[in-house]
Amino acid sequence: MIVDKYIQDGQDVKVVEKLVDKLQDMMTPGEQIDYIALQKKPAVTILPDSIAVSSKRIFLCEFTKLGLATNFEIFSWKDIKDIAFKEEIFGSKVTVIPLTGENLSIDYIPKIQARKLYQLIKGALETNKKEETKIERITEIPKPAPVIIEEQEERPSDSHPISEYTTPAEPTPVPSYTTAPLPPPLNEQATPVEEADDEITLKLKKLKSLFDKQLITQAEYENKKNELLSQL
Structure with a gap:
C-alpha cells in the first residue's frame, strides 16, 4: 500500500488514506510527503486533526462537514520560525510558530509521533536556513575597489578661482x-x-x-x- 510508510507509529489507516489522496493533488514537482501525525484523543476520534510534513512545506489539516471537506493551513519552510511541542498526560501539544501571524497548535498528538514530527521539522528548518545563507553569500554584491586618484600639480589658474558666487580673496x-x-x-x-x-x-x-x-x-x-x- 502507498500509505504503509505513514502508519508505522499507530496512525489510523483510513484517515491517512484520505489525507494522502488530498495532499498528493497539492504536491509540486519534486515534492513528496515525508510524515503524517494524527490527533488521538482519549475518547474515540472519528475525524482527527493532523500535521503533515513534505520536503518543501508543512500542512495543518482539519476535517470539517463530517469529513466531506478539509481546512488546510500551509506554510513553506521559509515562513516558519520554529516548532515546539509539550508532552502531556494524553499525548503532546504541537505548536507551529510562523514568522508572521498567530501560533497554530494541535493537541493530543501521540508522543512518539510528536517527537518524530519535531525532529523532521527542526531538520528541515536548519537545512532551509543553510541554503538561504549560501544563496545570500553567492548573490552578495562585492564592494567596488577603491579608486586611486593621482595628485597632479595644481596650476596657478586653479589656485585662485574667480566666481560670481564666491567672495573674492583679499x-x-x-x-x-x-x-x-x-x-x-x-x-x-x-x-x-x-x-x-x-x-x-x-x-x-x-x-x-x-x-x-x-x-x-x-x-x-x-x-x-x-x-x-x-x-x-
Missing part, C-alpha cells in the same frame, strides 16, 4: 621690481625722462604678466595700470 599686494639701469655710453648721457619711461614700461609689462597668469584680478590690474600711467 587683494594680493603687487611686488615691486626694480632694475638697475645700465650705465650710459661715454659719449652719451641718458636723460632723466628716458629713465623714468623705461622703469614705468617695465612695471607695466610685469603687471600685464601677473594678470595673464591670473595672479591678480581684473580690478587690481586696471587700478595698478592706471596708477602707473598717471605717472607719465
Whole structure:
C-alpha cells in the first residue's frame, strides 16, 4: 500500500488514506510527503486533526462537514520560525510558530509521533536556513575597489578661482621690481625722462604678466595700470 510508510507509529489507516489522496493533488514537482501525525484523543476520534510534513512545506489539516471537506493551513519552510511541542498526560501539544501571524497548535498528538514530527521539522528548518545563507553569500554584491586618484600639480589658474558666487580673496599686494639701469655710453648721457619711461614700461609689462597668469584680478590690474600711467 502507498500509505504503509505513514502508519508505522499507530496512525489510523483510513484517515491517512484520505489525507494522502488530498495532499498528493497539492504536491509540486519534486515534492513528496515525508510524515503524517494524527490527533488521538482519549475518547474515540472519528475525524482527527493532523500535521503533515513534505520536503518543501508543512500542512495543518482539519476535517470539517463530517469529513466531506478539509481546512488546510500551509506554510513553506521559509515562513516558519520554529516548532515546539509539550508532552502531556494524553499525548503532546504541537505548536507551529510562523514568522508572521498567530501560533497554530494541535493537541493530543501521540508522543512518539510528536517527537518524530519535531525532529523532521527542526531538520528541515536548519537545512532551509543553510541554503538561504549560501544563496545570500553567492548573490552578495562585492564592494567596488577603491579608486586611486593621482595628485597632479595644481596650476596657478586653479589656485585662485574667480566666481560670481564666491567672495573674492583679499587683494594680493603687487611686488615691486626694480632694475638697475645700465650705465650710459661715454659719449652719451641718458636723460632723466628716458629713465623714468623705461622703469614705468617695465612695471607695466610685469603687471600685464601677473594678470595673464591670473595672479591678480581684473580690478587690481586696471587700478595698478592706471596708477602707473598717471605717472607719465
